[in-house]
Amino acid sequence: MSIKHLIITMMAMMATMTINAQTATDVATIRKNAQAGNVKAQVNLANMLLAGKGVKTDHAEAVQWYLKAANKGNIEAQFNLAYCYEQGYGVQKNLDEAVKWYTKAANQGNLSAMNSLGNCYDTGGEGFDKNYAKAAQWYRKAADKGYGPAMFNLGNCYYLMKGVDLDYKEAIKWWEKAAAKGNAAAFYNLGYCYMKGEGVEANPEKAFSYFVRLADTGDARAQFEVARMYQNGEGVAQDNAKALEYYTKSAERGFPNAQMALGRYYDSGIIVEQDYELAAKWYLRAANQGNADAQYNIGNMYYNGMGIERNYDEAFKWMEKAALQGHASAQTGLGLCYYYGNGVKKNKDLGREWINKAAIMGDDYAKQVLKKLK
Secondary structure, eight states: OOHHHHHHHHHHHHHHHHHHHHHHHHHHHHHHHHHHHHHHHHHHHHHHHTTSSSOOOOOOHHHHHHHHHTTTOOOHHHHHHHHHHHHTSSOOOHHHHHHHHHHHHTTTOOOHHHHHHHHHHOOTTTOOOOOOHHHHHHHHHHHHHOHHHHHHHHHHHHHTTTTSOOHHHHHHHHHHHHHHHHHHHHHHHHHHHHHHHSSOOOHHHHHHHHHHHTTTOOHHHHHHHHHHHHTTTSSSOOOOHHHHHHHHHHTTTTTHHHHHHHHHHHHTSSSSOOOOHHHHHHHHHHTTTHHHHHHHHHHHHHHHTTTHHHHHHHHHHHHHHHHTTOHHHHHHHHHHHHTSSSSSOOHHHHHHHHHHHHHHOOOHHHHHHHHOOO
C-alpha cells in the first residue's frame, strides 16, 4: 500500500471513529433527557431502539419509552405504541391494546391512526372480531380529511360491501381521489373497473391508461395487464413486441401469470424464436407458485423430454399438482401416468378414473383416450 493510500485509509478510520463517538454521545444525551422526563427525547429514544438506529435494537425497551410518552398524550408515541401491539414488537400481539392507543391518537386528529383503526376492524385477529361498519367509519373520517390510503380503503368497502351498501360508483369515486394522491393500488382497481365496465361504462382505452401508468412504476400485476392488452389489441394498438416486453418485465418481477405467458411465447415460437429450454424455465417458475396451467405444461415437458431431460417422476409430480386444482388436461396426463406406470406404480383403474374426470369436464382428448382404452 502506498503512503498516500495509507494516509487516506487512516483518515477514513479516524472519521468513522469520530462519528461513532459522536453518535454515542448523542444517544447518551437523549437517554439522559428521556430519563429526566423529556417526552420528545423519550419518543426519539424509543424510535432508535425500535429501528436499531445508533443503538442495539431492543423492541421491549422501545415499548417502555413509548408508553411513558403516550401516557403524557404524545400522538407519535400513541401511534407507535399501538403499532407495536398490532405487530407484536416488544410485547405480545394484542389488537385490543392496539385499538385503544390508535383511538387515542385518532381522537387527537392523527389520520394514520384513523386508517389503522379501520384496518384493525377490517381484518380482525385473534381475540378481536371484525367490524366492517366501524372499519368504514374510521376510513371515512380519514378519507374526508384527504388521507390517500383511507380513500383507497373506503373505496374497497363500497366495492366489497363491507360496512356500507354495495356501490361501484362510490368505490370508483374514492379510488379516483386516492389515485390523484398517487395510490398505486387505486390505479390498478380503476383500470380493472374500466376494463370490466363495473360502475362505469367499459372503456378499454382508459383502462389501459391506468394500467400503463402503474406498470411503468414497476408494478408486476399492471405490467401483466398491459402486456395482455398489447397482445390482444385491447384499448391500444396490437403490438406483440410490446406485449413481450411487458410480459418479460412482469415475469422477472415474479408474477406467475406473466411467467406462464412468457413460457407459452417460447414454447410456441410466437414473436420469439422457439426455445423449449426457456419455455421450461418460465413454466417451472410459474409452477412453483401454484399456477395450474404452468404445472401441467412443465409436467408435459418432463413427460416428453422437451427443453428439459425426460423425467417421469417429475412429470407425474407436476401433473398431479395441476390435476388436484381441477386442470382437465393435467387430469388426463395424470391418468395416463397411472395407466402406463410412468412415474408411479401402474394402476389402470385409477388411470381410467382420472381420465374420466377430465372427460366429464369436457376435455376432448380425454374422451378420445377413453375410447382407445376400452
